[in-house]
Amino acid sequence: MTIRSSMARCLGAAMLVLGLTTQAAAAPSTPVLGHAGRWLTDDQGRVITLHGVNLVYKKPPYFPAAGGFGEKDAQFLADNGFNAVRLGFAWNAVEPQPGVYDDGYIEQIVQTQQLLARYGIHSLVDSHQDAFNESVGASWSGFPEWATFPDGLPVQPNPGFPLVYFTSPAQNQTWANFWRDRAAPDGVGVQEHYAAMWAHVAQRFADRPYVLGYDLINEPWPGWDYPTCFPNGCPDFERGVLAPFQAKAMKAIREVDRKHLLFYEPSLTNDFGTPDFMPNPTGDPDAGLSYHDYCVGEDTCVTNGLDRAVADGVAAVVTEFGATTDAARLTRLADRFDDSMVSWMFWSLAQNQTPNHPQEPPTGPNLMDPAIVRPYPRAVAGTPQQWNYDTTTGTFTLWYGAAGIDPGRPVAADAVTEVYLPPSAYPDGYQVQVQGGTVVSSPGARLLQLATAPGQGTVQVTVTRP
Structure with a gap:
């Protein structure tokens, strides 16, 4: 099923069921990466995670x-x-x-x-x-x-x-x-x-x-x-x-x-x-x-x-x-x-x-x-605290703090968290439950996008199969 756009904008907990499209996942928003301690970061102050291969x-x-x-x-x-x-x-x-x-x-x-x-x-x-x-x-x-x-x-x-x-x-x-x-x-x-x-x-x-x-x-x-x-x-x-x-x-x-x-x-x-x-x-x-x-x-x-x-x-x-x-x-x-x-x-x-x-x-x-x-947070608009993926059930969970990883560099006001959700893990779509944030990506998006709700210190995300 899909949900109405007004529900997608709700603060607090949101539940979505989204079908996956076949186009390539959206590219990261910045072409040059830096770091804050051991974390890779982009120009919006987000923490970037890389999943890659050798060539x-x-x-x-x-x-x-x-x-x-x-x-x-x-x-x-x-x-x-x-x-x-x-x-x-x-x-x-x-x-x-x-x-x-x-x-x-x-x-x-x-x-x-x-x-x-x-x-x-x-x-x-x-x-x-x-x-x-x-x-x-x-x-x-x-x-x-x-x-x-x-x-x-x-x-x-x-x-x-x-x-x-x-x-x-x-x-x-x-x-x-x-x-x-x-x-x-x-x-x-x-x-x-x-x-x-x-x-x-x-x-x-x-x-x-x-x-x-x-x-x-x-x-x-x-x-x-x-x-x-x-x-x-x-x-x-x-x-x-x-x-x-x-x-x-x-x-x-x-x-x-x-x-x-x-x-x-x-x-x-x-x-x-x-x-x-x-x-x-x-x-x-x-x-x-x-x-x-x-x-x-x-x-x-x-x-x-x-x-x-x-x-x-x-x-x-x-x-x-x-x-x-x-x-x-x-x-x-x-x-x-x-x-x-x-x-x-x-x-x-x-x-x-x-x-x-x-x-x-x-x-x-x-x-x-x-x-x-597997699912993973490509970009976190805040400080990652934990994430994990259960390959048996397809459940992916992510917790992150709204404050930026670098105390001297706040996260950009319009920065969003991006979670890649592979169709191999969610062939029939997925459900999303969010506390402390809002889903802002379009229905059918392979790259789930989340905005932190005003005044929230922590965001919790759970993705499951329907």
Whole structure:
């Protein structure tokens, strides 16, 4: 059934039953995001939550369009409620020779970012690698061979990614030389090359809308020191080696882009649950922590990263999790992320390049899993207090305070809360009960919009199936 417009404007509790339309969900209202502590925010002072996917094409020529990603795939992601993509590129392709940049390659990454932006999808531009280079046991060459220095040590034993990290002398010697800032063939340190490369890339995105920011390096590996990181983490490596390295990239990017967020990463060992000691490398006020969740058993990954971000006052985003088609596990992880109220980006099994799983085409359905499509508050005009979703009953609940997350920046008077409601969860429409607010979206809207009632301090929302 539908309700009359006069009832939709009522204050206090409102009950709606709405059918879902098939058009793409409305784009977020602002193209540039900031943060207040660990929360992402927009220019209206709202808290923004991202549900996203990774998009990294690991086969030459290393850009998604070459693998088949196009307009229909961006539409597919938007239709399924995804408002973020971690968009990977290969340093190997950006800088094929020391100091020589392939601007045509960078333009391919830019074009994919622009395509995603047309659908209101934020891109986290990501310098991606997995085990450095094929010459030292990687399944693809994210980093260039000219920056790879194994010093004649053997690649074997090499059981394939990711176990090669633990077994290959060439792999670990290469990382050791990278952290020592070994000179490239032109006499310039590899870390200086890396920072300059980042500045060259970032200048192409500096003024573009729907760029979330820059993920400085994917899953940095400690090299020979990795045994000291288990089980208690890598404080000396993260503070004394990794932070200064990422500081170089941050400073270089800030020469060309003062606006977008800079996301740094802790050691790869954090992916498996070791404690996180990674500080904000430069103390940049517009920084974020990009961290991954591949914990096995007790899931400490979420809290480790979130606690670190809160301590340093930086934005927090889980930029990888999944790499499985186990629907029960994915549901448990998504529930855990809801409990912690964190933004996340899924890593699909189809993107793996492991001995038994070569990468599949990076098209929309291959980038996501139906188990992770769920209701969530894309924008909260206030301070989130709790939300959760019961996959069995279809009940979604949200509580938030009307006051803004940043005491020094009130929420805009006309700001509305937006909740994405997927048709897969509500095939026959949905009912909405609101206390402390009013539904202002149109009947049939996939993006439920709520305004806080005057004088109300808290808003409670419950969505159920009819």
